[in-house]
Amino acid sequence: MITVFGSINMDLIATPDRLPKPGETVMxxxxxxxxxxxxxxxxxxxxxxxxxxxxxxxxxxxxLASQALALLADAAVDQNGVRVxxxxxxxxxxxxxxxxxxxxxxxxxxxxxxxxxxxKRTIGAMSRGxxxxxxxxxxxxxxxxxxxxxxxxxxxxxxxxxxxxxxxxRLGAIADILVANETEFDLFIGKxxxxxxxxxxxxxxxHAQSGQTIIVTLGADGVVAIRKGEIHRAKGLAIEPVDxxxxxxxxxxxxxxxxxxxxxxxxxxxxxxxxGSLACLKPGAQPSIPFASAVDAEI
Ligand SMILES: Nc1ncnc2c1ncn2[C@@H]1O[C@H](COP(=O)(O)OP(=O)(O)OP(=O)(O)O)[C@@H](O)[C@H]1O
Numbered sequence: 639m640i641t642v643f644g645s646i647n648m649d650l651i652a653t654p655d656r657l658p659k660p661g662e663t664v665m666x667x668x669x670x671x672x673x674x675x676x677x678x679x680x681x682x683x684x685x686x687x688x689x690x691x692x693x694x695x696x697x698x699x700x701x702l703a704s705q706a707l708a709l710l711a712d713a714a715v716d717q718n719g720v721r722v723x724x725x726x727x728x729x730x731x732x733x734x735x736x737x738x739x740x741x742x743x744x745x746x747x748x749x750x751x752x753x754x755x756x757x758k759r760t761i762g763a764m765s766r767g768x769x770x771x772x773x774x775x776x777x778x779x780x781x782x783x784x785x786x787x788x789x790x791x792x793x794x795x796x797x798x799x800x801x802x803x804x805x806x807x808r809l810g811a812i813a814d815i816l817v818a819n820e821t822e823f824d825l826f827i828g829k830x831x832x833x834x835x836x837x838x839x840x841x842x843x844x845h846a847q848s849g850q851t852i853i854v855t856l857g858a859d860g861v862v863a864i865r866k867g868e869i870h871r872a873k874g875l876a877i878e879p880v881d882x883x884x885x886x887x888x889x890x891x892x893x894x895x896x897x898x899x900x901x902x903x904x905x906x907x908x909x910x911x912x913x914g915s916l917a918c919l920k921p922g923a924q925p926s927i928p929f930a931s932a933v934d935a936e937i
Contacts, residue, residue, distance in 0.1 A: 644677020683891020
């Protein structure tokens with residue numbers, strides 16, 4: 639079983655022809671809303687991959703909460719770990735201009751109220767051998783408590799270093815499995831942009847020290863990972879991406895679900911990479927997450 643301890647958001651998306659300057663008002667041409675938050679996205683991906691999934695985190699006591707959780711509810715993701723907070727449901731206010739340029743304001747709201755106590759309750763409801771998925775859209779103190787609790791309980795922790803923060807640099811190293819994209823991994827190392835060779839050498843050196851499984855996603859080039867001293871590579875699909883939003887979250891959810899189902903590590907990487915590619919074929923995060931039937935048909 640997989641528990642995702644993380645953010646739940648509503649994305650509020652307006653599309654003006656061009657972005658307003660400070661103090662200016664411009665007219666928009668459309669408005670859409672979409673359920674989001676990296677935690678919720680990864681929970682849905684793991685569920686669509688076929689796993690039994692519990693979501694843990696916080697939403698507000700407002701109408702946005704039920705919209706933010708709607709696709710998780712449809713997919714039968716267990717929401718017993720989602721607390722109702724006094725703060726509003728987390729929102730991302732997104733403006734996308736006709737040329738694709740965008741500005742985003744994220745208001746964490748209820749996500750920002752998640753605490754170490756929530757972490758304790760979340761880990762308390764898990765069993766030895768389960769998988770815990772974490773990202774960095776809830777407070778670092780809660781993430782740290784969850785990592786410590788997971789270790790004590792014999793739960794395998796997977797941490798996705800997105801969005802990258804100083805906390806990701808500090809806490810990423812504690813998890814059993816680290817998942818970063820290239821940019822995040824380079825920030826994690828802190829030596830500027832690495833070449834492919836440098837990145838692989840760094841992964842080997844880090845792994846030799848810590849024994850941590852390290853996975854770096856490479857966009858169209860797939861993924862490279864190191865586990866138990868061995869480097870693995872996997873490719874996704876050769877596609878023309880429509881919108882890569884959600885590719886990383888889809889990868890993480892499918893990876894956790896595939897490991898939980900007992901797939902060999904290399905096969906889990908390939909399945910997650912293929913799922914990530916398919917997520918690039920539709921716009922949006924949650925709507926673009928593929929179902930297991932579509933992913934497995936490609937493998
Ligand atoms: N252009 C692409 N073509 C094919 N597959 C892709 C492409 N972009 C992403 N993928 C697949 O999705 C996986 C995750 O993508 P990526 O490495 O871009 O993560 P990310 O930067 O976290 O994604 P995002 O922030 O866009 O959600 C890749 O390992 C790959 O399998």
